Amino acid sequence: xxxxxxxxxxxxxxxxxxxxxxxxxxxxxxxxxxxxxxxxxxxxxxxxxxxxxxxxxxxxxxxxxxxxxxxxxxxxxxxxxxxxxxxxxxxxxxxxxxxxxxxxxxxxxxxxxxxxxxxxxxxxxxxxxxxxxxxxxxxxxxxxxxxxxxxxxxxxxxxxxxxxxxxxxx
Amino acid sequence: xxxxxxxxxxxxxxxxxxxxxxxxxxxxxxxxxxxxxxxxxxxxxxxxxxxxxxxxxxxxxxxxxxxxxxxxxxxxxxxxxxxxxxxxxxxxxxxxxxxxxxxxxxxxxxxxxxxxxxxxxxxxxxxxxxxxxxxxxxxxxxxxxxxxxxxxxxxxxxxxxxxxxxxxxxxxxxxxxxxxxxxxxxxxxxxxxxxxxxxxxxxxxxxxxxxxxxxxxxxxxxxxxxxxxxxxxxxxxxxxxxxxxxxxxxxxxxxxxxxxxxxxxxxxxxxxxxxxxxxxxxxxxxxxxxxxxxxxxxxxxxxxxxxxxxxxxxxxxxxxxxxxxxxxxxxxxxxxxxxxxxxxxxxxxxxxxxxxxxxxxxxxxxxxxxxxxxxxxxxxxxxxxxxxxxxxxxxxxxxxxxxxxxxxxxxxxxxxxxxxxxxxxxxxxxxxxxxxxxxxxxxxxxxxxxxxxxxxxxxxxxxxxxxxxxxxxxxxxxxxxxxxxxxxxxxxxxxxxxxxxxxxxxxxxxxxxxxxxxxxxxxxxxxxxxxxxxxxxxxxxxxxxxxxxxxxxxxxxxxxxxxxxxxxxxxxxxxxxxxxxxxxxxxxxxxxxxxxxxxxxxxxxxxxxxxxxxxxxxxxxxxxxxxxxxxxxxxxxxxxxxxxxxxxx
Numbered sequence: 001x002x003x004x005x006x007x008x009x010x011x012x013x014x015x016x017x018x019x020x021x022x023x024x025x026x027x028x029x030x031x032x033x034x035x036x037x038x039x040x041x042x043x044x045x046x047x048x049x050x051x052x053x054x055x056x057x058x059x060x061x062x063x064x065x066x067x068x069x070x071x072x073x074x075x076x077x078x079x080x081x082x083x084x085x086x087x088x089x090x091x092x093x094x095x096x097x098x099x100x101x102x103x104x105x106x107x108x109x110x111x112x113x114x115x116x117x118x119x120x121x122x123x124x125x126x127x128x129x130x131x132x133x134x135x136x137x138x139x140x141x142x143x144x145x146x147x148x149x150x151x152x153x154x155x156x157x158x159x160x161x162x163x164x165x166x167x168x169x170x
Numbered sequence: 171x172x173x174x175x176x177x178x179x180x181x182x183x184x185x186x187x188x189x190x191x192x193x194x195x196x197x198x199x200x201x202x203x204x205x206x207x208x209x210x211x212x213x214x215x216x217x218x219x220x221x222x223x224x225x226x227x228x229x230x231x232x233x234x235x236x237x238x239x240x241x242x243x244x245x246x247x248x249x250x251x252x253x254x255x256x257x258x259x260x261x262x263x264x265x266x267x268x269x270x271x272x273x274x275x276x277x278x279x280x281x282x283x284x285x286x287x288x289x290x291x292x293x294x295x296x297x298x299x300x301x302x303x304x305x306x307x308x309x310x311x312x313x314x315x316x317x318x319x320x321x322x323x324x325x326x327x328x329x330x331x332x333x334x335x336x337x338x339x340x341x342x343x344x345x346x347x348x349x350x351x352x353x354x355x356x357x358x359x360x361x362x363x364x365x366x367x368x369x370x371x372x373x374x375x376x377x378x379x380x381x382x383x384x385x386x387x388x389x390x391x392x393x394x395x396x397x398x399x400x401x402x403x404x405x406x407x408x409x410x411x412x413x414x415x416x417x418x419x420x421x422x423x424x425x426x427x428x429x430x431x432x433x434x435x436x437x438x439x440x441x442x443x444x445x446x447x448x449x450x451x452x453x454x455x456x457x458x459x460x461x462x463x464x465x466x467x468x469x470x471x472x473x474x475x476x477x478x479x480x481x482x483x484x485x486x487x488x489x490x491x492x493x494x495x496x497x498x499x500x501x502x503x504x505x506x507x508x509x510x511x512x513x514x515x516x517x518x519x520x521x522x523x524x525x526x527x528x529x530x531x532x533x534x535x536x537x538x539x540x541x542x543x544x545x546x547x548x549x550x551x552x553x554x555x556x557x558x559x560x561x562x563x564x565x566x567x568x569x570x571x572x573x574x575x576x577x578x579x580x581x582x583x584x585x586x587x588x589x590x591x592x593x594x595x596x597x598x599x600x601x602x603x604x605x606x607x608x609x610x611x612x613x614x615x616x617x618x619x620x621x622x623x624x625x626x627x628x629x630x631x632x633x634x635x636x637x638x639x640x641x642x643x644x645x646x647x648x649x650x651x652x653x654x655x656x657x658x659x660x661x662x663x664x665x666x667x668x669x670x671x672x673x674x675x676x677x678x679x680x681x682x683x684x685x686x687x688x689x690x691x692x693x694x695x696x697x698x699x700x701x702x703x704x705x706x707x708x709x710x711x712x713x714x715x716x717x718x719x720x721x722x723x724x725x726x727x728x729x730x731x732x733x734x735x736x737x738x739x740x741x742x743x744x745x746x747x748x749x750x751x752x753x754x755x756x757x758x759x760x761x762x763x764x765x766x767x768x769x770x771x772x773x774x775x776x777x778x779x780x781x782x783x784x785x786x787x788x789x790x791x792x793x794x795x796x797x798x799x800x801x802x803x804x805x806x807x808x809x810x811x812x813x814x815x816x817x818x819x
Binding site: 046047048049050051052053059060061062064065066067068069098099100159160161 | 441444445448687731732733734772773774776777778779781782783784787789793794795796797
């Protein structure tokens with residue numbers, strides 16, 4: 001999946017009402033997330049498995065001394081095929097003082113969007129629950145789905161954050 | 171208030187806190203019949219320092235309170251009034267009020283002026299009472315060597331600029347009282363170096379007597395010992411040494427033995443050194459692959475690096491270590507208040523206050539320890555009548571002890587009270603609907619009191635007995651990697667023992683491999699590792715048991731718990747590690763032992779969440795992540811045999 005260019009040419013870079021998004025590809029679908037929450041982009045490397053974790057949590061890696069979980073969104077939302085090769089990309093996110101890596105099929109571009117360009121998300125039709133979506137943006141011949149990455153990462157569904165306080169798990 | 175001043179607030183708060191703690195400590199230690207002059211001085215100075223500081227910063231509530239407190243203390247140290255129990259109580263209450271007010275200022279909240287005014291009024295009342303009897307005391311002065319002696323002694327040892335004797339003791343009396351007034355000791359007290367954390371008073375005229383000075387500094391360490399030294403020294407009057415002031419000078423040299431460092435800085439240093447250790451072990455792995463000319467040079471350089479990093483790590487870790495006395499010091503007060511409230515007589519003994527422990531743990535120990543001590547006094551120690559009826563001495567004893575045992579710290583709370591009552595615990599357990607076996611061994615019965623909602627107190631007091639405590643105590647201790655056990659004999663008393671790791675940041679571990687992953691088992695939990703033979707393996711209802719050393723050990727297959735494929739499943743082809751946790755003993759099946767190693771504990775929870783069976787993670791020499799096993803929660807996976815009736819969910 002290669003997307004050549006998606007930059008909004010008519011957007012001036014000094015526009016205060018616009019935000020930058022990093023767009024990425026999951027299967028056939030195009031997504032984008034707020035670039036301010038992106039820490040870095042790196043290749044997929046071998047992970048250390050975590051016991052009793054759902055399959056989409058691949059495990060943890062050492063990110064310069066921090067133990068960081070890696071989530072494969074393709075497995076979570078059953079989009080495309082979860083293959084791991086030298087082109088597999090991990091976007092390291094910095095959300096709510098936590099670092100989380102998400103595995104995606106590819107990173108396409110940085111797009112700048114003005115608020116009025118963003119359409120409200122549909123109630124159905126995409127893999128993500130609409131509560132994790134910011135909206136939709138038509139770019140050229142396809143739709144880009146804007147993900148509210150913070151609510152997704154902190155969601156109970158993903159189970160990356162301890163929800164219960166101290167209840168024993170056994 | 172100008173912004174410039176605000177930067178000093180933190181220092182003022184810290185120092186005042188220390189002053190208040192030391193005031194409390196010394197008030198507690200004060201022997202009312204025969205007050206130690208140096209102690210009175212020291213209390214006075216603490217109040218004076220707070221007053222001075224609060225005046226500068228405009229914390230008027232503090233200034234007002236300390237001012238009147240200072241008046242009272244000033245009279246006391248000059249021998250004009252004799253402190254009694256009630257006055258000490260008022261002073262202690264004032265210290266509490268000051269602490270509260272200090273916190274209020276610290277949090278920039280509204281000051282409760284009413285309570286301040288009330289506190290001032292109480293103090294004024296005490297002061298007014300005493301002024302009336304003052305004249306009588308003065309009259310007494312003329313004839314009594316004792317009182318004059320004190321008066322003289324105190325005025326002469328003043329820390330502050332009060333050089334002229336404000337007492338009404340005429341100088342000509344000196345000769346009569348020299349035995350009391352002068353304890354020869356021109357030497358400076360340098361022993362407090364080790365205690366640098368507490369040094370906050372810039373001017374300490376430890377001019378009196380070494381034993382005295384020692385006592386004060388030692389308060390942080392042990393009261394029980396200190397008391398003995400007061401008793402002995404007060405009985406040893408020495409020859410006349412007129413120039414006491416000379417001895418004040420060398421004292422100042424030891425002033426800067428410690429510096430105040432933000433804990434955040436130390437923590438980040440600890441983290442950085444952790445990184446350094448990881449990088450060093452990565453280098454060692456790479457270095458071992460190098461061959462040829464440079465091999466030898468590289469190896470010796472790497473060995474040097476390893477030694478250096480290890481030393482850096484040790485000394486950085488030691489920066490985080492604080493003596494247990496930091497926590498223990500609060501207990502004399504707790505015990506005093508509680509025992510007088512409950513009408514019991516309790517003697518608290520503190521041992522091993524110098525034992526050092528990680529700062530992070532000290533903070534988390536305060537609550538559990540307070541709870542356990544309160545528990546011992548409330549539930550353990552009987553009333554005076556009860557003790558006499560049981561043929562015991564009137565005064566109960568609670569011993570708070572800390573000691574280092576190999577790689578761990580043991581803290582125990584011992585009381586000579588009634589001990590735990592098996593029947594009452596069991597009947598209470600039935601009442602609470604807990605599932606148990608009535609014939610289970612005592613240790614299991616004692617463990618019941620750690621269940622949530624458990625309390626054996628006949629009456630719920632405001633001290634304890636609501637049953638919200640012991641389960642929290644155990645949980646708190648477990649979160650810092652410790653365990654607690656109880657030993658108790660009915661009628662003789664109980665011992666609560668807390669075992670803690672030395673530090674939270676590194677662990678001595680055994681690396682084991684399972685499939686293609688490495689796990690770390692904390693060394694302290696390992697009994698031994700063996701390769702079992704086929705006839706040692708028994709199967710009971712699909713669970714494997716191992717027969718080792720005349721005992722059956724339940725077998726946990728680590729690859730099953732950790733969901734790892736391609737691991738060895740047959741115990742006779744693999745290795746079992748025998749593990750002992752606070753709850754159970756079990757055998758852990760792993761593929762192979764890789765080696766023993768000190769690892770830096772990294773939090774999994776920081777970016778992920780708690781994982782059952784895993785205490786944390788670490789970074790191995792190759793940069794990969796390995797999980798550190800949590801044997802306590804693994805032990806929870808062992809199916810309880812039918813003879814055990816513990817609740818199982």
